Amino acid sequence: MPLPAQLVEDPINSLIQRCPDMRTLRQIHAHFLKSPLSSSLYALSKILAFSALSAAGDIAYARRLFAQIPNPNVFSWNSMIRGCSLVSEPSKEPIFLYKQMLRSGFAYPNSFTLAFVLKGCSIISAFFEGIQVHCHAFKYGLDSSPFVQTGLLNFYAKCEEIASARSVFAEIPDKNLVVWSVIIGGCARVGLVNEALELFREMQEFGVAPDEITMVSVISACAKAGALDLGRWLHAFIDRKGIQLDLKLSTALIDMYAKCGMIEKARELFDKMEVRDTMAWSSMIVGLAIHGHVKDALELFKAMLDSQVKPNHVTFIGVLSACAHSGLVKDGRRYWSTMKKLGIEPLMEHYGCMIDLLCRAGLLDEAYSFINDMPIVPNSVIWRTLLVGCKNNRSFNEVENAAEQLLQLEPLNAENYVLLSNLYASRCQWEKVSYMRKKMKDHGVRVIPGCSSTEIDGFVHEFTVADDTHPEIEKIREVLRDIAERVRRAGHEPWTSAVLHDVVEEEKESALCEHSERLAIAYGLLKTKAPVAIRVVKNLRVCGDCHEVTKVISRVYGREIIVRDRVRFHRFVNGTCSCNDFW
DNA sequence: GTAGGGTTAG
Numbered sequence: 001m002p003l004p005a006q007l008v009e010d011p012i013n014s015l016i017q018r019c020p021d022m023r024t025l026r027q028i029h030a031h032f033l034k035s036p037l038s039s040s041l042y043a044l045s046k047i048l049a050f051s052a053l054s055a056a057g058d059i060a061y062a063r064r065l066f067a068q069i070p071n072p073n074v075f076s077w078n079s080m081i082r083g084c085s086l087v088s089e090p091s092k093e094p095i096f097l098y099k100q101m102l103r104s105g106f107a108y109p110n111s112f113t114l115a116f117v118l119k120g121c122s123i124i125s126a127f128f129e130g131i132q133v134h135c136h137a138f139k140y141g142l143d144s145s146p147f148v149q150t151g152l153l154n155f156y157a158k159c160e161e162i163a164s165a166r167s168v169f170a171e172i173p174d175k176n177l178v179v180w181s182v183i184i185g186g187c188a189r190v191g192l193v194n195e196a197l198e199l200f201r202e203m204q205e206f207g208v209a210p211d212e213i214t215m216v217s218v219i220s221a222c223a224k225a226g227a228l229d230l231g232r233w234l235h236a237f238i239d240r241k242g243i244q245l246d247l248k249l250s251t252a253l254i255d256m257y258a259k260c261g262m263i264e265k266a267r268e269l270f271d272k273m274e275v276r277d278t279m280a281w282s283s284m285i286v287g288l289a290i291h292g293h294v295k296d297a298l299e300l301f302k303a304m305l306d307s308q309v310k311p312n313h314v315t316f317i318g319v320l321s322a323c324a325h326s327g328l329v330k331d332g333r334r335y336w337s338t339m340k341k342l343g344i345e346p347l348m349e350h351y352g353c354m355i356d357l358l359c360r361a362g363l364l365d366e367a368y369s370f371i372n373d374m375p376i377v378p379n380s381v382i383w384r385t386l387l388v389g390c391k392n393n394r395s396f397n398e399v400e401n402a403a404e405q406l407l408q409l410e411p412l413n414a415e416n417y418v419l420l421s422n423l424y425a426s427r428c429q430w431e432k433v434s435y436m437r438k439k440m441k442d443h444g445v446r447v448i449p450g451c452s453s454t455e456i457d458g459f460v461h462e463f464t465v466a467d468d469t470h471p472e473i474e475k476i477r478e479v480l481r482d483i484a485e486r487v488r489r490a491g492h493e494p495w496t497s498a499v500l501h502d503v504v505e506e507e508k509e510s511a512l513c514e515h516s517e518r519l520a521i522a523y524g525l526l527k528t529k530a531p532v533a534i535r536v537v538k539n540l541r542v543c544g545d546c547h548e549v550t551k552v553i554s555r556v557y558g559r560e561i562i563v564r565d566r567v568r569f570h571r572f573v574n575g576t577c578s579c580n581d582f583w
Numbered sequence: 584g585t586a587g588g589g590t591t592a593g
Binding site: 216286 | 584585586587588589590591592593
């Protein structure tokens, strides 16, 4: 007489619960196959679940096992769908499995199935498949399951379909911590910073206390907005509420402080970290590179390698851009081969850094061959980088070809016409200048005035190109003229951050506080006005020490001044672009 | 019997 199922399944179950590795699992599997009830689907499902889901599991083994099950039950399908979305290289496999399950007709999806397949869709941003799963949620009456709802919300957020995410969010009756975190993270990811911060406030009004995961999203929203005051407040909030400063939250704070100009604070946090992963190291290296602290960035990269943490593609963007900004051509080339040796396949951004590096060093021909040897099709950024380099190098003769490639790729981006127009002007090719303007007009490309803002004592001074409405505009102009004159007298042309630094230091000596305030405001104005001002800020950006100058201005002024928008000149908006370089 | 949310990028 066969043993009751309970007696066979329970030992298998308890063995699997204590199973440490696949070797043991194989033994359990063999034992199971020889046992009297080897046809028990329940026990087989447990073996499958371990292979597919456990950290010590083996998805290939799970696939082989699954293929041998004639009519898998929903639990087994779920294990496979979930297991296949946990692999390091995500694919459409979870979606294919889900479709197979529906076609099999032997198992119907439950709330677990939909939650798992939605996760699979979120990982690869499979928008059209996810929408079908949304329909299935209604069809199978699973749309009120909290896990399916959160899965849908997360899916839309990951696909950057914020309107859909918000409507799913609005329909969730009991919004828990996870639901709030997903919507806040979704808004932060697409740059809807104010919305993210507003939701964070609302969440607390609803009596839901944030945890470290929520805080990562909110802090990253601050980093994107350059909202230092709020970021610091949130840091204090984390301390006050005893929220755990784990690896990811520390990294988010480092990124926020670096992006908001407080690189020392970022470094302090980084140095205090007991465990650092690739992202933590990369954030700090990129932060130092943005601030122009090239030596520190490269030293830190060496320390990273010494601590056996593997760098990734983002780390190398930091390292290569640091080299580009300080003219370290030889080092840049060395890091490029290190990257390849480590098996990191260069992405478009890495090629961009290398071309930038060569152009800044005046090696235009080499940059051009580098582009021609690229194994991937160069994008507009690559051609633009080369053309920016052409502006400072008149001996380079491949401008026409590069210009053609650029305009073919992006015929509606005003920035390109402006760049080419200025490039031809610098070569006194006036016919081409007017041709560019005509072409731009023919394409109906409009320029949206660029703007920037400077915050002093909580008051935001905003400046837009050709806008004279600031109440102190005349006095500000006076300061600008004064600076320009002093720079001209000093014989510095074009301006560099070092020159502005000297001017501001001089200002400190003279202790003219009122003048200093205007200097700070003028700094905001510099970013949108006169050509010379654009050169200054461009140089600052080149040197990567925009915040360095802001800090100097802050010291003179004696209070904290924040440059908010991190010098974002060109912004592609619905086929038109914001651009400050067009007079 | 199984579940949902996190950081770095010119």
